[in-house]
Amino acid sequence: MAGVDASESIHPFIPKDLILPDYVPIILSQSTILGVYGSASLLVVFFVWILAGRFPKISKTDKILMCWWVFTGLTHMILEGYFVFTPEFYKQKNPTYLAEVWKEYSKGDSRYVGRDSAVIAVEGITAVLEGPACILAAYAIATRKSYSHLLQIAIALGQLYGTAVYFITSYLEGDNFAASAYYYYFYYVIMNSFWVWIPSLIVIRSWKKICAAVHAQEQKKTKTR
Numbered sequence: 001m002a003g004v005d006a007s008e009s010i011h012p013f014i015p016k017d018l019i020l021p022d023y024v025p026i027i028l029s030q031s032t033i034l035g036v037y038g039s040a041s042l043l044v045v046f047f048v049w050i051l052a053g054r055f056p057k058i059s060k061t062d063k064i065l066m067c068w069w070v071f072t073g074l075t076h077m078i079l080e081g082y083f084v085f086t087p088e089f090y091k092q093k094n095p096t097y098l099a100e101v102w103k104e105y106s107k108g109d110s111r112y113v114g115r116d117s118a119v120i121a122v123e124g125i126t127a128v129l130e131g132p133a134c135i136l137a138a139y140a141i142a143t144r145k146s147y148s149h150l151l152q153i154a155i156a157l158g159q160l161y162g163t164a165v166y167f168i169t170s171y172l173e174g175d176n177f178a179a180s181a182y183y184y185y186f187y188y189v190i191m192n193s194f195w196v197w198i199p200s201l202i203v204i205r206s207w208k209k210i211c212a213a214v215h216a217q218e219q220k221k222t223k224t225r
Contacts, residue, residue, distance in 0.1 A: 013110040014179050020113060022091045028100045036097065044071050048138070055142045061205075065152075066138045068198060072159075073134025081127035087115055107179040108187025111170070118169040122162045130158050149206035156199035156206075163195045 011023045045067045052063040082098040083089070089099040090106075090113050106113035133155050140148040170177065170188075178184035
């Protein structure tokens with residue numbers, strides 16, 4: 001095409017003047033990408049649910065939390081870790097599934113394919129620190145460790161902080177990174193909302209558990225005097 005550098009392939013992202021040298025178009029369909037991700041997630045949840053049942057005195061709520069922590073931990077480490085450590089995923093001639101995931105998600109937020117520094121920083125911390133910590137949280141719940149609720153609060157607050165930075169930086173930069181309203185609300189808003197309301201509920205629950213434990217300990221000390 002006249003006036004367009006051959007190395008700067010046409011892409012579906014916004015802004016249209018985003019320069020992506022050697023961009024390779026998405027091969028997999030949206031249904032395939034989401035279907036594989038959804039199926040893998042369900043398998044993880046099913047496996048953790050069965051595994052959690054092998055531990056004594058695990059409540060239904062704790063089982064659900066274990067499923068969440070393992071799911072989100074693997075998402076952080078595998079999916080987000082791939083993004084952080086594979087800067088030229090959009091150039092792959094024979095793209096991996098994870099490369100296809102990020103090209104598809106970039107339709108909702110092109111800062112990913114454009115390698116925005118704020119996004120890389122948030123995702124890097126999330127993948128390297130929060131990912132393993134999430135797996136540790138699931139282990140702490142299963143084995144009833146004393147630090148379980150403190151750890152869950154710490155991770156959940158980290159997720160809320162990261163999500164806040166993610167949304168705020170987008171707003172400050174014009175909030176114009178989605179290919180359409182559909183991708184904006186489905187990918188950017190709805191899919192990320194899970195890392196807002198779920199961590200919020202976890203913080204509230206763990207805070208109440210800690211307060212109740214401290215109150216019970218104080219009452220016990222009062223009775224022994």
